[in-house]
Amino acid sequence: MSPMMTIAKREFRSYFDSPLAYVVICLTFLLLGLAVFWVGGFWKVDRASVHLLFQYMPVALAMLIVPVVTMRSMAEEKRSGTLEMLITLPVKDSDVILGKYFGALGLVLILVLATALYPMAMFWAPWNLGPLDMGPVWSGYVGLVLFSGTAVAIGLLVSSLTDSQAVAFFITFFVLVVLWFIGTAAEHVDKEWLANALMYVSFQSRLDGFSRGLIDTRDVIFFLSAMVLALVMAFRALERRRWV
Amino acid sequence: MTSDVMISASGLTKQFGSNRALDNVTFDVTRGEVVGFLGPNGAGKSTTMRVLTCFLAPTAGTATVHGFDVFEDPLAVRRSLGYLPQRAPLYSDMNVQEYLLFAAQVRGMDESTFKSRLSKVIEVCGLAQTLTKQIAHLSHGYRQRVGLGQALIHDPPILILDEPTSDLDPNEKAEVLRYIKDIGENRTILLSTHNLAEVEDSCARAIIISKGRVVADGALDEIRSTTGRVRYVVAVDEKMAEGAHKPPSARELQAALDALKGVRGSKELPTDEKAHRFELSGAQDSDLRAELYRLMVQKGWTLLELRRDAQSLDAVFRELTRGDEELDRGRPVIDDDEDDDDSAENSDDKE
Numbered sequence: 001m002s003p004m005m006t007i008a009k010r011e012f013r014s015y016f017d018s019p020l021a022y023v024v025i026c027l028t029f030l031l032l033g034l035a036v037f038w039v040g041g042f043w044k045v046d047r048a049s050v051h052l053l054f055q056y057m058p059v060a061l062a063m064l065i066v067p068v069v070t071m072r073s074m075a076e077e078k079r080s081g082t083l084e085m086l087i088t089l090p091v092k093d094s095d096v097i098l099g100k101y102f103g104a105l106g107l108v109l110i111l112v113l114a115t116a117l118y119p120m121a122m123f124w125a126p127w128n129l130g131p132l133d134m135g136p137v138w139s140g141y142v143g144l145v146l147f148s149g150t151a152v153a154i155g156l157l158v159s160s161l162t163d164s165q166a167v168a169f170f171i172t173f174f175v176l177v178v179l180w181f182i183g184t185a186a187e188h189v190d191k192e193w194l195a196n197a198l199m200y201v202s203f204q205s206r207l208d209g210f211s212r213g214l215i216d217t218r219d220v221i222f223f224l225s226a227m228v229l230a231l232v233m234a235f236r237a238l239e240r241r242r243w244v
Numbered sequence: 245m246t247s248d249v250m251i252s253a254s255g256l257t258k259q260f261g262s263n264r265a266l267d268n269v270t271f272d273v274t275r276g277e278v279v280g281f282l283g284p285n286g287a288g289k290s291t292t293m294r295v296l297t298c299f300l301a302p303t304a305g306t307a308t309v310h311g312f313d314v315f316e317d318p319l320a321v322r323r324s325l326g327y328l329p330q331r332a333p334l335y336s337d338m339n340v341q342e343y344l345l346f347a348a349q350v351r352g353m354d355e356s357t358f359k360s361r362l363s364k365v366i367e368v369c370g371l372a373q374t375l376t377k378q379i380a381h382l383s384h385g386y387r388q389r390v391g392l393g394q395a396l397i398h399d400p401p402i403l404i405l406d407e408p409t410s411d412l413d414p415n416e417k418a419e420v421l422r423y424i425k426d427i428g429e430n431r432t433i434l435l436s437t438h439n440l441a442e443v444e445d446s447c448a449r450a451i452i453i454s455k456g457r458v459v460a461d462g463a464l465d466e467i468r469s470t471t472g473r474v475r476y477v478v479a480v481d482e483k484m485a486e487g488a489h490k491p492p493s494a495r496e497l498q499a500a501l502d503a504l505k506g507v508r509g510s511k512e513l514p515t516d517e518k519a520h521r522f523e524l525s526g527a528q529d530s531d532l533r534a535e536l537y538r539l540m541v542q543k544g545w546t547l548l549e550l551r552r553d554a555q556s557l558d559a560v561f562r563e564l565t566r567g568d569e570e571l572d573r574g575r576p577v578i579d580d581d582e583d584d585d586d587s588a589e590n591s592d593d594k595e
Contacts, residue, residue, distance in 0.1 A: 006349040010335075017337040081333030085394070088297040088329070089350045090322040242301040244260070 004095040004102075007086070011073065011103025021107060024068050028060055028111055035060075036118065050119045050132070054140040054211035057115055058147055058203065061108070062176035066148070069107055070155025071169040073100045074238070078163040097235045101156055108148045116141070136213035143210025146223040147203060151176055153230035160237040179203045248275045250402050250432040251296060255305035258291055258456075265291045266302065267456040275401075278428035280443035281436040283453040284565050289436040290330055292453070293406050296434075297327045310402055323351070326400040330407050332391030336380035340371060340390050343379060347394045361397055368423055369393040384411040392420070396427070403427070405435045409442055421446045440557045450557075454565035468554045470564075473508065474528055475556065478536060479521040479549035489544025494520045500539060506530050519548050 001009070015021035035056040036042050042052055077083040086096060123132040154175060159168040183202030186195040199205050206219045251273040258266040266288045273279050283289050294300040296307055298318035307314045310324035334343060344365065348358045366372050369389045374382060379390065388408065395403060408424070409417045424433060425446050437443060443450050443464070450467055452460040460467045478501065485491040492500070494512060497520050501510050508525050515521040526532045533552055540547040 001349060003350045003352070006346065010338075010346055014335070014337050080336075081329065081331065082335055083333075084294070084299055084329045085327075085333050085391075088299050088322055088327045089347060090319045090352075091350055092319065242299070 002095070003089070003091040004099045007091070007096060007099025008102040008106065011100055012106045014103075015069070015107050020068065024065055025111060025114075028065055029114075031064070032056055032060055032115065033118075050122075050137060050140070051211055053115060053118055054136075054144065054207070057112070057144060058207055059180065061112070061144075061148060061151055062180045062203070063173060065108055065111060066151040066155045066176060067169045067172040069104050070152055070159050070172060071165045072159070073104055073156055074160035074234070075163050075165050075168045079165075093238050094235055097156070097160075097231060097238060101153060101231060101234075104156065105149060105152045108152055109145065112141070112144050112148055133213075136211060139213045139215050140211045142215060143207045143219075146210075146220060146227075147207055150203075150223045150227045150230070153227045153234070157230045157234040157237065160234045176203075249273070249308075250275050250277075251307075251309050251434060253292065253296065253305070253307045256292065256295055256302045256307060257304040258288075258295065258300065259303040265456050266295070268305070269453065269456070269458055270305075271451050271458060271461055273432055273434055275432055276428070276430065277449060278424065278433045278435065278447045280447035280450040281434055281453065282438065282440065282443060282450055282561060283436075284438060287453045287565065288456040289453060290406055291456075293327070293329075293404050293434070293436060296321075296404060297325065298322060323398075324400060325402040325404055326395030326398065327403075328388075328391045328395045328405045328408055331410070332384075332387045334379045334387055334390060334394075336378070339376055339378050340382075340393075341375045343390060344393055344397055348397050351398050353398060358397075361399060365393040365396055368396070368427070370419070385413060385416045388412060388416075388420070401431055403431055403433045403435075405433065407436055407438075409437065409439065417442070440561055444557055452561060452564055459564045460560070464557060465554070468557060468560055469528060470560065473525045474530075475553055475559070476524040476526060476532055476536070477513065477521065477549060477551040478524065478547070479515060479517065479519045480540070481519050481546035481548055483518050484546050486544035486546065492520065492543070492545055497545075498522065500543065501536075504532065504535050504539065506532050506535070517548065521549070 036052045040052040119137060122129050155172040158172045162168050180203045182198050183205040186198035189195040206222055209216050209219055249272045254270050256266050256269040269292055281289055295302050296309055298314050298321055309321045312320040314321055344362060369392050371389060371393055374386055409420050421442055449463050451458055460470055480492060480497055482491050498510055501507060501522055501524060506526050511523045513521040513523050533550060536550060
């Protein structure tokens with residue numbers, strides 16, 4: 001196993017050694033259930049659609065899951081000094097960043113994929129409320145996976161800039177929420193270029209197509225480049241320790 | 245440079261903002277040496293070790309470990325050494341065996357090699373009973389052992405240990421030091437500490453660093469003699485004297501001792517006995533004992549103790565590392581309290 005995979009595996013396992021992973025999983029399902037079936041009005045829509053799921057899940061990811069999961073990844077290592085132990089093993093700095101990234105992403109993706117239980121329960125077994133159009137479901141999940149990848153990279157970047165978990169949580173929360181709702185803000189801006197720019201970076205408008213069954217290469221490339229950019233910056237932040 | 249040089253630092257300088265943590269640090273460590281790396285807190289011991297382990301990059305200068313340059317081949321450097329950082333930071337959510345397995349896997353060790361190395365590490369670090377315990381629940385001494393185990397799991401030719409015995413109780417300390425001596429036979433070890441007794445026990449050579457500079461480097465005896473002084477301890481009974489002579493008062497005795505030719509200073513030492521006890525320092529190449537004896541006979545005083553030894557490493561250390569420069573450099577001066585604590589610890593160890 002490569003050093004990167006060893007680090008990723010350790011990282012992933014460590015979530016389950018503390019109550020954190022269980023709390024996040026339970027809380028997510030509870031809140032998502034409430035949002036979709038109660039607040040969102042799943043029953044009122046009266047259509048075989050899980051559009052609501054793709055509307056609420058990214059918000060849960062941005063506001064709860066990703067900040068909680070990524071807050072400690074680098075920050076805690078720096079605070080407790082274990083980073084020194086880790087980095088002085090024969091590993092590249094990039095192995096450390098990618099290992100941490102895939103460890104955290106692994107947990108987030110499990111949560112994302114576990115939400116498929118809702119459409120399965122509603123439209124297949126035990127209930128069969130009607131024929132579900134699978135196209136938007138698949139594309140919706142592609143969008144969620146891409147969004148998770150980007151959000152986790154941003155969380156990791158923030159975590160590698162501080163040694164406080166609390167600071168990492170709030171900044172990640174803030175950045176992701178702003179990037180999510182910035183599209184809504186664009187509607188109230190009268191300068192067209194600014195509105196366009198805001199729409200361009202808005203996660204919400206980028207994800208909209210996916211939940212309607214539309215996979216646009218521009219959106220895919222947007223998420224992939226944001227993810228790579230955040231990872232490269234996190235790598236630089238880690239490397240910086242050597243020179244200051 | 246011969247191939248036997250395992251660690252070589254040349255002109256290492258590290259600047260943290262306006263603070264120069266290392267200033268032209270140069271030394272070599274050859275195969276099989278156990279070298280004590282000494283200095284007060286904040287002298288630059290850990291910084292040097294972090295440069296050697298490629299955790300930090302020096303501002304200027306170069307270093308090679310096992311022949312590999314820390315800039316050009318950091319992975320090869322790290323592969324050939326085992327490193328125990330200060331205070332042994334470990335993942336507290338893992339148990340001991342998991343942690344050691346993790347370190348071995350990151351180093352690319354296969355399962356069967358790990359098993360055989362693990363049993364060796366368990367034996368030498370005394371981890372048999374803690375193997376399945378969570379690291380969070382271990383005492384500091386045991387964490388230190390696990391950290392040492394982690395540094396040894398791949399059987400490295402070079403060990404860099406940053407204060408491996410801090411926070412250990414005297415038994416544990418002795419155990420770790422004995423072990424370091426054992427493994428030092430075919431390994432190269434650089435071990436930092438501010439506890440001098442440890443160096444005297446386990447190392448043949450010491451490098452003393454102060455304010456980022458190497459102030460002494462050599463065999464312990466050489467270092468002891470660098471200040472060019474010999475120490476004498478003299479105790480004279482304060483109640484009894486020969487015949488009609490009167491026992492001396494402390495002041496009288498000190499005046500008489502200071503008046504002897506070759507005495508470069510005296511200091512009263514505490515004692516439990518009913519005696520005056522003084523420490524004298526004299527030149528390296530002279531012997532004052534005959535003079536002292538004649539003085540006692542002439543005055544009719546009762547000599548209870550007379551001892552000559554090379555200056556203790558402790559005294560050399562203080563002399564070399566104390567300076568006004570700390571103030572110039574805006575660093576806090578090492579206060580005496582801490583030193584006193586250390587020497588109290590040292591005497592505990594010897595008992």
